Amino acid sequence: MIKEMITAIIAEVKKNPQHVLDQFVRGASEDENKEMISAAADPNNWSIHGGADRLPGTVEFCFDCEPFDDQLRAYVFLKDYNIVRVRIQGE
Secondary structure, eight states, X not given: OHHHHHHHHHHHHHHOHHHXXXXXXXXXXXXXXXXXXXXXXXXXXXXXXXEEEOSTTEXXXXXXXXXXXXXXXEEEXXXXXXXXXXXXXXX
């Protein structure tokens, strides 16, 4: 299931790369922005940080993106073992 969650994170990064960039301080060059998106779109850079029960039947998992340590996280919400939401957030 972790592989599926990481796949959903990558899909979200590719769907909305500007949202990922918005999580960081402005002023990066175009090349730096490309590097950030490339790093965030690499499934090998994401690792699970933890999980917690939320609403009944819903579990939230937190993932860190390695090059950014805990500065970029993704939260994946599962309900009945189905991914219902992915949120990418700067910390």
